[in-house]
Amino acid sequence: MHVPYSDTVTVMKKIAGRLTASHWGVGVVNVEKGRIISVDSHPQDPKGSAINGNIAGSLHGRARVLRPAVRQGWLENGPGHRGVERGKDRFIEVDWDQALDLVANELKRVRVDHGNEAIFAGSYGWSSAGRFHHAQSQLKRFLNTQGGFVRSEGNYSYNAALVLMPHIVGHYRQHVVQATRWSVVARHTKLVVLFGGVAERNTQVSDGGVSRHKTADNLNACAKAGVRFVNISPLRGDCMETLEAQWLPPRPGTDTAVMLGLAHTLYTEDLYDRAFIKSHTVGFDKFLRYLSGQEDGVAKTAEWAAQISGLEADTIRELAREMASKRTMLSTAAGVQRTDYGEQVLWMTVTLASMLGQIGLPGGGYTIGYGVNANIGNTERLFRWATLPQGKNPVENFIPVAMISEMLLKPGTQYPYNGQQRTFPDIKMVWWAGGNPFHHHQDLNRLHQAFQRPDTIIVNEFNWASTARHADIVLPVAAPQERCDFGAGKSDDGLVPMPAHVQPAGQARTEYDIYCDLSERLGSLAEFSEGRDGDQWLRVLWEQTQQAAEQAQVELPDWDTFIAGDMLQIPDPSPDQVFLADYRADPDAHPLPTPSGKIELYSEAIAGFGLDDCPGHATWFEVRDQQRPGHERYPLFMLSGQPKTRLHSQLDNGDYSKQYKIKDREPVLVHPQDAAPRNLQDGDVVELYNERGRCLAGVRITDDIRQGCIFLWTGAWHDPDYSTASHRDRHGNPNVLTHDERTSSLAQGPAAHSTQVQMQRFDDPLPTVTVHEAPEFASLP
Ligand SMILES: Nc1nc2c(c(=O)[nH]1)N[C@H]1C(S)=C(S)[C@@H](COP(=O)(O)OP(=O)(O)OC[C@H]3O[C@@H](n4cnc5c(=O)[nH]c(N)nc54)[C@H](O)[C@@H]3O)O[C@H]1N2
Ligand SMILES: Nc1nc2c(c(=O)[nH]1)N[C@H]1C(S)=C(S)[C@@H](COP(=O)(O)OP(=O)(O)OC[C@H]3O[C@@H](n4cnc5c(=O)[nH]c(N)nc54)[C@H](O)[C@@H]3O)O[C@H]1N2
Numbered sequence: 160m161h162v163p164y165s166d167t168v169t170v171m172k173k174i175a176g177r178l179t180a181s182h183w184g185v186g187v188v189n190v191e192k193g194r195i196i197s198v199d200s201h202p203q204d205p206k207g208s209a210i211n212g213n214i215a216g217s218l219h220g221r222a223r224v225l226r227p228a229v230r231q232g233w234l235e236n237g238p239g240h241r242g243v244e245r246g247k248d249r250f251i252e253v254d255w256d257q258a259l260d261l262v263a264n265e266l267k268r269v270r271v272d273h274g275n276e277a278i279f280a281g282s283y284g285w286s287s288a289g290r291f292h293h294a295q296s297q298l299k300r301f302l303n304t305q306g307g308f309v310r311s312e313g314n315y316s317y318n319a320a321l322v323l324m325p326h327i328v329g330h331y332r333q334h335v336v337q338a339t340r341w342s343v344v345a346r347h348t349k350l351v352v353l354f355g356g357v358a359e360r361n362t363q364v365s366d367g368g369v370s371r372h373k374t375a376d377n378l379n380a381c382a383k384a385g386v387r388f389v390n391i392s393p394l395r396g397d398c399m400e401t402l403e404a405q406w407l408p409p410r411p412g413t414d415t416a417v418m419l420g421l422a423h424t425l426y427t428e429d430l431y432d433r434a435f436i437k438s439h440t441v442g443f444d445k446f447l448r449y450l451s452g453q454e455d456g457v458a459k460t461a462e463w464a465a466q467i468s469g470l471e472a473d474t475i476r477e478l479a480r481e482m483a484s485k486r487t488m489l490s491t492a493a494g495v496q497r498t499d500y501g502e503q504v505l506w507m508t509v510t511l512a513s514m515l516g517q518i519g520l521p522g523g524g525y526t527i528g529y530g531v532n533a534n535i536g537n538t539e540r541l542f543r544w545a546t547l548p549q550g551k552n553p554v555e556n557f558i559p560v561a562m563i564s565e566m567l568l569k570p571g572t573q574y575p576y577n578g579q580q581r582t583f584p585d586i587k588m589v590w591w592a593g594g595n596p597f598h599h600h601q602d603l604n605r606l607h608q609a610f611q612r613p614d615t616i617i618v619n620e621f622n623w624a625s626t627a628r629h630a631d632i633v634l635p636v637a638a639p640q641e642r643c644d645f646g647a648g649k650s651d652d653g654l655v656p657m658p659a660h661v662q663p664a665g666q667a668r669t670e671y672d673i674y675c676d677l678s679e680r681l682g683s684l685a686e687f688s689e690g691r692d693g694d695q696w697l698r699v700l701w702e703q704t705q706q707a708a709e710q711a712q713v714e715l716p717d718w719d720t721f722i723a724g725d726m727l728q729i730p731d732p733s734p735d736q737v738f739l740a741d742y743r744a745d746p747d748a749h750p751l752p753t754p755s756g757k758i759e760l761y762s763e764a765i766a767g768f769g770l771d772d773c774p775g776h777a778t779w780f781e782v783r784d785q786q787r788p789g790h791e792r793y794p795l796f797m798l799s800g801q802p803k804t805r806l807h808s809q810l811d812n813g814d815y816s817k818q819y820k821i822k823d824r825e826p827v828l829v830h831p832q833d834a835a836p837r838n839l840q841d842g843d844v845v846e847l848y849n850e851r852g853r854c855l856a857g858v859r860i861t862d863d864i865r866q867g868c869i870f871l872w873t874g875a876w877h878d879p880d881y882s883t884a885s886h887r888d889r890h891g892n893p894n895v896l897t898h899d900e901r902t903s904s905l906a907q908g909p910a911a912h913s914t915q916v917q918m919q920r921f922d923d924p925l926p927t928v929t930v931h932e933a934p935e936f937a938s939l940p
């Protein structure tokens with residue numbers, strides 16, 4: 160196959176030279192007098208994302224970090240000063256020379272006094288699109304020239320899957336790539352059962368970028384072909400209305416029980432596939448002892464599942480029979496494993512699908528994470544795009560990503576992870592670039608305490624969100640539209656030119672230039688830059704991408720032509736992908752990378768770890784907040800999924816995000832029967848609280864949510880009111896309420912969705928949300 164450049168690209172004159180790439184899609188930038196006034200979607204995107212509407216307001220917003228800034232207490236007293244707490248202290252703006260001298264000297268000091276194991280630069284976060292300027296790659300490349308750093312492993316999205324799946328099926332990142340295509344589902348499947356739905360709002364986004372949004376069209380094609388959808392989720396909106404799904408809202412955190420009830424029906428009515436269980440799985444007999452109640456005296460019947468989940472026993476039984484009678488795809492959203500004991504729902508999905516025996520058949524089996532991004536089930540890349548080489552990290556130590564507070568609060572202590580006993584390092588310096596832990600981590604009041612521990616915290620940012628406000632040194636960085644790059648999603652089929660459209664705001668600089676200047680001070684410029692400036696690196700990365708393309712028989716234009724033109728579409732390598740088809744066809748020729756080579760419904764390895772919170776087979780556990788003494792005081796189950804109006808916390812001060820706020824607060828979805836006894840009207844402001852924290856939010860009343868549950872979107876910039884004892888967040892960030900206990904001691908993944916709260920109308924005078932404004936600066940003494 161030879162695809163010449165002229166066939167893969169349509170240079171549309173009107174938009175040539177005006178493109179930008181974001182994780183939420185391609186934008187066409189409109190500039191007037193050196194300022195971005197708006198960003199439209201690409202005309203060829205069937206479902207362009209409105210999140211583009213945040214770019215102009217946020218880039219030119221009042222919260223931009225315009226100059227390097229140093230926390231007053233740190234500047235006056237040096238590293239490690241405890242004085243005014245981080246987050247509460249004021250900042251002093253300094254010039255670049257002073258900021259870079261401070262950073263270089265502090266880096267030297269920490270290395271000499273404590274070694275590189277005292278530097279944490281896990282720096283989790285989504286950063287921005289752009290292959291070269293990717294914030295974490297830049298930081299890691301720089302620190303690797305300085306002797307390395309403690310990194311983090313895994314992610315907040317699907318950490319339970321990343322750790323569990325290799326034990327029972329294989330590498331989860333591969334599974335995302337190999338997910339059965341929706342086009343195959345449209346042709347073959349009769350029933351799709353969605354645990355946690357497939358939220359269209361989430362399919363706006365894909366890591367690194369998405370050139371065309373295909374999920375909505377592909378799902379609608381399934382419905383048109385007669386596929387029946389069942390949405391098992393506390394939120395009706397987790398499934399597009401046009402799919403006319405049957406909505407079954409369970410109590411959150413009970414999906415494992417529902418699946419056990421389904422499995423019990425399949426077993427007792429002899430509707431399960433004995434042959435597949437025998438040929439393709441191990442350990443069913445042990446699981447069966449648990450399912451039947453032989454192990455613990457409790458048969459996991461449909462009635463048992465109904466009592467736990469709040470669904471009807473008959474509904475569960477009928478669904479099991481229907482599943483066994485036709486081609487069925489099970490889908491479990493990533494959000495459903497971002498819960499207490501999130502490993503179990505994954506294991507039970509695999510177990511249930513194994514009993515149905517359709518794994519590896521077109522449109523049958525299971526998928527974990529449909530809806531986790533815009534590309535899963537829709538497209539894949541034909542060849543690999545080049546990345547900035549990060550070099551080698553001489554430090555071997557790492558932490559599971561969601562143990563950041565644990566690590567900072569408990570240096571030197573031991574913790575379990577994936578069958579190992581590990582020891583936390585003693586961290587003196589934290590450096591964050593391209594992530595916002597005061598958005599993404601759980602129990603932010605605990606994180607605030609943890610962030611008091613290190614000697615020095617450096618944050619590279621373009622906005623004064625809460626993480627920057629918890630730093631000692633803040634370095635202002637150029638935004639994607641202020642620098643030149645190319646965008647290409649990790650699983651996307653497009654290459655997007657990203658020319659610079661405006662000058663960096665204030666004194667902001669690219670991170671590459673910042674690290675070059677630091678490297679010069681530290682005597683390692685040649686190693687870091689390899690003698691290249693940013694433009695030269697872009698040309699090198701493009702040449703490498705051209706070479707990879709050539710091997711796949713695709714011809715890419717030269718860099719200058721590309722950067723001035725339209726996006727390129729690369730052919731999809733596997734439009735008929737069926738997950739685990741090879742394994743199904745011949746399990747001996749294509750063994751799975753598990754200890755047995757088969758699907759492990761019972762894992763000797765995991766059982767051998769002897770963990771109370773993750774035994775050797777799928778097991779039901781009640782969520783933790785329900786088991787705590789006095790839990791009745793917090794009767795509402797709070798879900799906190801991804802926001803429609805932005806990517807996590809990014810550009811929260813943009814117009815589209817702000818348009819949805821209620822009296823400047825993040826909206827919280829409330830069921831009418833939860834609103835009435837609390838005397839709440841649509842548009843009221845409420846206070847949400849539990850023992851971990853408090854926040855305000857704006858009430859949106861809807862019967863699209865299960866009664867007893869509320870839904871508060873993630874990503875409102877944390878805006879703590881330090882004059883209140885609880886540091887009440889004025890804005891509506893759910894993570895002041897979530898707990899920091901993680902899924903289990905197997906995966907140590909975040910478990911944000913399992914949170915109980917109480918809610919009351921807020922009748923006091925409304926405090927102003929301040930976090931969208933720049934902080935008040937102190938001046939140099
Ligand atoms: N309660 C709850 N919490 C959750 C979740 C949940 O479901 N519920 N979901 C979790 C999930 S799945 C995820 S992935 C995380 C996301 O958490 P994050 O990825 O940390 O969230 P973002 O808001 O994308 O943070 C990116 C930050 O990087 C900055 N940034 C962007 N581009 C650049 C750049 O080029 N350079 C630098 N230096 N900075 C840049 C942005 O301004 C922003 O502050 O949140 C997690 N948190
Ligand atoms: N617009 C937009 N899109 C995004 C993102 C964003 O920030 N903005 N973030 C991206 C990222 S990083 C990720 S990881 C993905 C996340 O994609 P998902 O993990 O799929 O998203 P969530 O919104 O966390 O969860 C999906 C739904 O699960 C439901 N749910 C929660 N707990 C339970 C439960 O116990 N049982 C059942 N049955 N359902 C439950 C909730 O109703 C929630 O709406 O989204 C990506 N897409």
Ligand SMILES: [Mo]
Pocket residue numbers: 315316317
């Ligand atoms: Mo994520």
